[in-house]
Amino acid sequence: MAVSLRNYQERVSREVGAILREGVRRVLVQMSTGAGKTVLASHFIDRARLTDRRIYFLCHRVELVDGTSGTLSRYGIPHGVIASGVRSDPSALVQVCSIETLKGCLDGLPVPWAIIVDETHHCRAAGWEQVIGHFVAAGAILIGLTATPKRLDGRGLGAFFDRIVLGPQTAQLIEAGHLSRFRHFMPDAPGKFLVGDPVAHWKRRASGLRSVGFAKDVAQSRQLVEQFREAGIAAAHLDGNTPADERRETIRAFAGGEILVLINVDLFGEGFDLAAVAGRPVTVDCVMFYRRTKSLSLYLQWAGRALRPFPGKVAIILDHAGNWYQHGDIDAVRIWSLGDDTGKIAKKAERAPITCPECFGQARFPYPKTCETVYPDGEPCGHSFEKQIAEIQMKIEEGELKEKTKHEREAARRRQKREEFEADSLADLTRLGRERGYRDPHKWAFLKWSGRKRKTRSAA
Known part of the structure; x- marks a missing residue:
């Protein structure tokens, strides 16, 4: 089967x-x-192969190697695989490679005409730099692929690439019918805890829909699965350490409708081909965020799991973690470049105070380890808050996820801008960062203050 491209893919190919x-x-x-x-x-x-040019496709996880190999096989493109546990075919002009395996055998491989690096925002990792540097230094062309050309630290990828070619925006893909429309439900305000009962919200907003949840760890994932099962909903857990046979059977049951809710930990992220593992098309209709992420890439990829189109489909996003407040609209217009892009962070709500059971004094966030209330005789209470803080961290708040209008989302952004504008000093910005619950309010305030000073000098 020949590779058939959409109009925008043809345009990107011509530009490259x-x-x-x-x-x-x-x-x-x-x-x-x-x-x-x-x-x-x-x-x-395929174009490189037909002109007898050697080309390597690099992946950072073995699951992505399998998915890419399956795609090439569907298009009838002969290729070899360089990955642990797989018999290689060194004569093949096309090789699908695991970075981990490839970095151990660089000296024994011929230099390709080009390397294609998938999920290139990982390229700062040591293994990636080693492999990319080796082949580029030897004269190979480097082509990177990513949805989000931005490292986790917010920096751009200009150190690795000279030019960037942009595909269409998510909103354009939705308008053209290449991605489905969606409804995004989120808390009224962000907080430290997850908001809303997971099962109740799923029943109200996504009952009967094939759904994927993203949990922060195995313990939370299994706990969520039990909550769904106790409510009579077929649910299962998967993570990166789940045995391959069990993973495959679970995904096939999910594809067949025997399982409706699939909670995963660090598995269904970037590039994971659910359909390839299931051996049949799989449409995810709902995604549920049970963990926060600072990564815009993960946020968009999680949401993207539900955006594969189907006639009449409207995807459901249940954002129990309030990730929207960190990253904004899934279909927002984002201006990508090779330069540094620290991103925009939306307003975070202040944490509720905790009450000391000994003296009934209250402590505000960030919570001290012990109660600092002072008795009339001058002695501090000193009650330990460690148990209460631990309970808070495990708590899932009661609450309601709501679908915010575009006007409400814009209003939230305006409030954030106004608060920052009204902060007249570095101390005021630090206090604002602390009220919003930022992990490092001092660093955030310093970056904001430094940016403000740079703009002032430029204007002068």
């Missing part, structure tokens, strides 16, 4: 080709989650 013909050898392609990066890569690979 034109840049390479200029002599540029490091090109980054940005394509939103669900836009078809692997299909585009298959097109690049």
Whole structure:
């Protein structure tokens, strides 16, 4: 089967080709989650193979190796696989490679015409730098693929690439029918805890829909699964350490409708091909966020799990963690470049105070380890808050997720801007960061204050 491209994929392919013909050898392609990066890569690979040029496709997880290999096989593209536990075919011009395996055998491999690096926002990791640096230094062309050209620290990828080619925005893909429309339910305000009863909200907003949840750890995931099962809803847990056979059977049961709710930990993120594992098309209709993430990439990829289109479908996003307040609208227009982009963080709500059971004094966030209330005789109470803080961290708050209108979301952003504008000193900004519950309010305030000073000097 020949690789068939959509109009925007053809446009990106032409732009990449034109840049390479200029002599540029490091090109980054940005394509939103669900836009078809692997299909585009298959097109690049097939064209190189037909002209007898060697090309390697690099993945950072073995599951992604399997998925990419399956896609190439569907298109009839012969290839080898370089990964642990797989018999290699060194004669193949096309190789799908695991970074972990590849970095141990670099000296024994021929230098390819080009390497295609999937999920390139990981390229700062030591293994990636080693492999990419080795082949680029030897003369290979570098083509990167990512939905979010931004490292976890907020920096751009200009150190690795010379040019960037942009695909369509998520909103454009939705409008064209390449991604489904969606409804996003979130708390009234962000907080330290998860908001809303998971089962009750699923029953109210997504009953009967095939749903995937993202948990912070195995213990939380299994606890959530038990809550769904106790309510008579077929649910299962998976994580990266689940045996391959059990994982495959569970995913097949999910695809067949025997399981409706699948909670995972660090598995169904970037590039994981659910349909390839299931051996049949799988449409996820609802995603549920049970953990917070600072990564815009993860946020968009989690949401993207539910955006695969189907006639008449409207995806449901149950954002119990309030990740919207960190990252904004899933279909927001984002301006990507190779430069540094620290991103915009929405307002976070102040944490509720805790009450001392000994003296009934209250302590506000950030909570002290012991009660600091002073008795009339001058002695401090000193009651330990450690148990209460631990209970708070495990708590799932009662609450309601609501679908916020565009006007309400814009109002929240305006409030944030106004609060920051009214902070007249570094101390005021630090206090604001502390009230919002930022992990490092001093660092956040310093960055904001430094940016304000730079703008003032530029204006002068």
